Amino acid sequence: MAREVPGPVVNSVRVLRLIVATAGVITLLTWLMRDDVILGWAEGNPSAQEILAQGGIDQLRDSPIVPGFVALSVVAFCAFAALAVVLGSFFRGGHGWARLVLTATAGIGVLVGAVALDSHLPAIFVVLAALVIVEGLVLAVLLWHRDTTAWLRSS
Numbered sequence: 001m002a003r004e005v006p007g008p009v010v011n012s013v014r015v016l017r018l019i020v021a022t023a024g025v026i027t028l029l030t031w032l033m034r035d036d037v038i039l040g041w042a043e044g045n046p047s048a049q050e051i052l053a054q055g056g057i058d059q060l061r062d063s064p065i066v067p068g069f070v071a072l073s074v075v076a077f078c079a080f081a082a083l084a085v086v087l088g089s090f091f092r093g094g095h096g097w098a099r100l101v102l103t104a105t106a107g108i109g110v111l112v113g114a115v116a117l118d119s120h121l122p123a124i125f126v127v128l129a130a131l132v133i134v135e136g137l138v139l140a141v142l143l144w145h146r147d148t149t150a151w152l153r154s155s
Contacts, residue, residue, distance in 0.1 A: 003154065005092075008145035013088050015139045016102070019109065020084050022135060023077050026128050030073040033122055035061065037069050040120040091143075094155030099143050106136040106143075 030037055035057055042048035042060060051060045060066060083105065090098035109132055116129035142148065 003151075006145075006147040006151050008142045008148045009092070009151055012102075012139060012142040012148065013092055015135055015142060016084050016088050019106075019132065019135045019139065020081050022128060022132055023080055026125065026132075027073045027077040029124060029128070031070045033124075034070055036122045037125075038066055040122065040125075041067070041069070043120040094152060096152045096155070099148070099152065103140055103143050106139045109133075110136040 038061060039052075039057065042052055045065075047065055048060060048063070051063050051065070087098050087102050087105065091102055113129040113133040113136065116132075117126055119125075121129075
């Protein structure tokens with residue numbers, strides 16, 4: 001007979017999926033709004049400001065000083081999504097160590113979201129960063145709920 005999975009465990013996996021979906025939206029927007037992302041990055045960079053003043057966004061976009069935001073975002077998303085799938089599977093299988101790693105992953109997501117709040121990014125990225133922070137905190141609460149702990153101990 002299969003054990004009943006408590007609500008906080010089921011909801012943890014749902015929130016983890018939501019975080020992956022939010023990260024996917026951020027990745028898509030990074031590609032769609034790449035000029036806005038570059039302009040936000042350039043705001044704090046004197047060299048980029050100089051190139052922008054001389055040749056506009058086209059010259060800045062082609063400059064070797066501009067990080068590959070889209071490529072970085074895609075690689076980070078793919079790695080995170082794969083990690084979330086693997087950790088979510090182990091957690092759902094009752095492996096307590098996966099809860100620790102998921103908690104650390106959520107903590108890193110909260111930190112990244114906090115950094116993104118103050119990075120001169122377009123408003124949609126600020127909203128999504130705040131959403132990632134809330135999702136990460138909700139995930140941590142669900143991972144450490146007493147019903148989750150009891151369920152993992154019985155595994």
